[in-house]
Amino acid sequence: MADSVLSEIAPDPADLAVSLRGVTKLYDRGVMALGPLDIDVRRGEFVSLLGPSGCGKSTALRLIAGLNAPTSGTVHVANRTSETWAGRCIGFVFQEPTLMPWASVRDNVRLPLKLAGAPAVEANARIDEALAQVGLAEFADAFPRELSGGMKMRVSLARALVTNPDILLMDEPFAALDEITRFRLNNDLLALWRNLRKTVIFVTHSVFESVYLSQRVIVMTSRPGRIAAEFRIDAPEPRAEDFRTSVEYAGYCRTVSNALTPSYQGQSA
């Protein structure tokens, strides 16, 4: 089933935002963490990597970001199409908000522009825009410790958006949040994605979150991390709370859950 979905896509290489070919990653101890992995993500697509903890989905994301190098295989990330600062076509949102506690919200969001040497006037405009996109315009001068967990995550998202990247990589960004906050951020993220049409690769261990957000869910096995199955979620846009309670949604969740189960059973714990 998974294969039929893949062949159906048959993407034009020019249309790909991210392409992984035979990618493997060995840990220092010689333990195979990942792969071999083949993933293609089209421009503007919202893809989730779903799998149990330690299945290497975060590692895959770090490889795409260029934070780590693969042991073998190639990682290809498409060149930017839009004007972005100094070619930073990737925005990364970590599991933790990863904010600098000594800097205000504004200065945290400013960081990528400052590192790229963007002129101050343009930087300020972009920061205001990014903060407005995540609904934090009024909190520009607050310090991270003054914000709730959800708001910190929004700052982190604004910082990823401020360079206007083509690709947004998100590493379990909402995992530490309470459910109500997570649902709100899910909806806001979908709205952002509909408006900005960025390529999003979203790592999560929540079946429900992956189905709700994605156009495509890639289920991974653990040790080593491989693709177990792929599902296209053809739910109508725009998705909102009524989709979360629909029969269709429950059906998708059941299918994806079933695909995930074997990868759990492989684990001893």
Next chain:
Amino acid sequence: MTSSLPTPPPSVAGQAEPDRRTDHGILRLVRILLPVVVLAVGIAAWSLVVRINNIPPYVLPGPQAVFETLVKDWPVLSLSLLTTLRTTLEGFVAAGVGGIALALLFNQSKWLEYSLFPYAVILQVTPVIAVAPLLLIYLPQQTAVIVCAWIVGFFPVLSNTTLGLNSVDRNLAGLFQLYGASRMQTLRYLKLPAALPFILGGLRIAGGLSLIGAVVAEIAAGSAGAGSGLAFRIAESGYRLNIPRMFAALLLLSAAGIVIYGLLALVSHLILRRWHESALRKEN
């Protein structure tokens, strides 16, 4: 009637609040008052013991005699105080700059750290009182005194700064890497701010230690017959059996130490108060 919910005593919330606040206020007052009371009792006991036993001032002067000496000898003592403070300040600045600079160097080059760090430790663990006489032979006296203050003070700055530079959030470091930050940018925008609370902690220790270093060197130099700092006054007064002046000078040294610590704590608080846990008021 009986089925209605038990109404909470209306005054509970209203009473508890001010009560707790006054409790808090009393606690603060007690925390300030208690040491003052202890001091007063101690001074009174000291005065009584001296008076009842008729102890001569060259054995143990009473608090009044010490205070009188402090006033009477103020022209001499204040000059000595200034000298010691200047030495301390110079030693402190040298320790701060030296400690931070060394830590930055070590952070940039592991080779340098592996080569030099053991010697920094050796310098720290060798008692400065034993090193001071040697320094006084090879260096001009004023320089030797500052070097002593530096030796004692730089290590806490070095080790704390190193600790701070190494405790940068791993994901933040990844973020800087992702956005192609240069080494200088990473140092300036990430490592130094992250290390700041640690550096300030190190400086706070170094402030007090610089005073100790200065005093040790002055005492060592004082026996060589030169110098005019407070420690020198103590040594000199000891030879002359001018015990009240010894006490007066000691009192000034203590006061100087307290002021140095207080100032550094204040500076640290002012710098960190907006973001660091240590400077935030405890909530709940």
